[in-house]
Amino acid sequence: MGTASQQTRARALQWARQTIDRLDARLLLEFASGCTSNALITDPDVMLEDAQWASFQSLVRRRESGEPLAYLVGQTGFYGDLLTVTADVLVPRPETEDLVDWALEVLRACDAPSIADLGTGSGAIALALAGAKPDGRVLAVDVSAAALLVAANNRQQLERSNVEFICASWYEGWQAAGLLDLIISNPPYIPASDPHLAGDGVRFEPRLALTDEADGLEAYRAIAAGALARLKPGGWLLVEHGHDQAEVVAELWVRAGLVNVTSRADLSGNPRMTGGQKPAGGPL
Numbered sequence: 001m002g003t004a005s006q007q008t009r010a011r012a013l014q015w016a017r018q019t020i021d022r023l024d025a026r027l028l029l030e031f032a033s034g035c036t037s038n039a040l041i042t043d044p045d046v047m048l049e050d051a052q053w054a055s056f057q058s059l060v061r062r063r064e065s066g067e068p069l070a071y072l073v074g075q076t077g078f079y080g081d082l083l084t085v086t087a088d089v090l091v092p093r094p095e096t097e098d099l100v101d102w103a104l105e106v107l108r109a110c111d112a113p114s115i116a117d118l119g120t121g122s123g124a125i126a127l128a129l130a131g132a133k134p135d136g137r138v139l140a141v142d143v144s145a146a147a148l149l150v151a152a153n154n155r156q157q158l159e160r161s162n163v164e165f166i167c168a169s170w171y172e173g174w175q176a177a178g179l180l181d182l183i184i185s186n187p188p189y190i191p192a193s194d195p196h197l198a199g200d201g202v203r204f205e206p207r208l209a210l211t212d213e214a215d216g217l218e219a220y221r222a223i224a225a226g227a228l229a230r231l232k233p234g235g236w237l238l239v240e241h242g243h244d245q246a247e248v249v250a251e252l253w254v255r256a257g258l259v260n261v262t263s264r265a266d267l268s269g270n271p272r273m274t275g276g277q278k279p280a281g282g283p284l
């Protein structure tokens with residue numbers, strides 16, 4: 001048993017709230033002290049052990065410096081799943097859940113769909129689709145072997161054995177058993193010149209997950225170029241992108257031969273996703 005510090009739970013929270021968000025402070029204290037959120041409310045005067053107080057102080061300082069909460073506690077929620085996240089993967093964003101919703105809409109009438117998630121990171125999109133479509137098969141591709149280890153750990157935790165991992169750059173060097181019903185991706189799309197790359201939170205995330213080190217469109221060019229050869233007639237290509245990229249991504253989709261090309265907005269009204277379909281009557 002450790003020695004007691006001079007800090008109660010309540011005093012520790014008060015200290016942290018001077019510099020970080022109230023909810024973040026509570027979650028970090030629960031994590032550092034191993035107590036439940038209920039215990040924080042019902043027993044605020046319990047003394048923290050020395051080691052707990054030291055760990056809490058260190059976590060609060062890291063949060064103050066902009067490190068994402070998800071990295072500090074090692075997990076985050078996505079589409080109802082609790083995912084492990086480390087600094088090797090992008091922290092899945094709530095807006096990406098809208099892309100999963102769109103995917104499930106286009107797959108509504110599709111039994112046992114065959115899906116590829118390009119740039120899977122933590123596996124967020126692939127695992128959400130695999131959970132919603134247990135008879136489907138999801139190929140989760142990423143060029144980062146470190147990210148795939150995190151995704152594989154999440155697959156195991158969630159027991160989604162219908163996800164397979166491939167370490168590759170987009171379509172290079174792999175072939176699905178048959179043609180795909182859906183290709184989905186939230187690729188790196190921040191232009192290398194964008195100052196947001198140095199911003200709070202984002203600067204702790206893998207650069208490979210954020211930018212193509214070019215104009216932010218390289219991934220869309222590669223993904224569009226290979227889509228028709230991989231999709232079934234009527235199959236969909238759906239991607240997330242930056243708020244000012246919808247027009248150019250839609251143009252790439254049209255030039256690649258996709259039809260029914262449309263973009264969808266996020267809750268703030270910014271177009272953040274674009275999709276298109278391989279013509280139903282096209283070549284197999």
Ligand SMILES: C[S@@+](CC[C@H](N)C(=O)[O-])C[C@H]1O[C@@H](n2cnc3c(N)ncnc32)[C@H](O)[C@@H]1O
Pocket residue numbers: 089090091092093096118119120121122123124125141142143144147168169170186187188189208209210
């Ligand atoms: C924006 S993150 C998206 C992660 C996850 N799909 C999500 O939505 O939370 C982009 C992912 O693409 C991967 N990536 C970057 N370049 C790639 C490439 N050439 N081929 C495959 N994956 C790539 C990165 O490693 C990263 O995991």
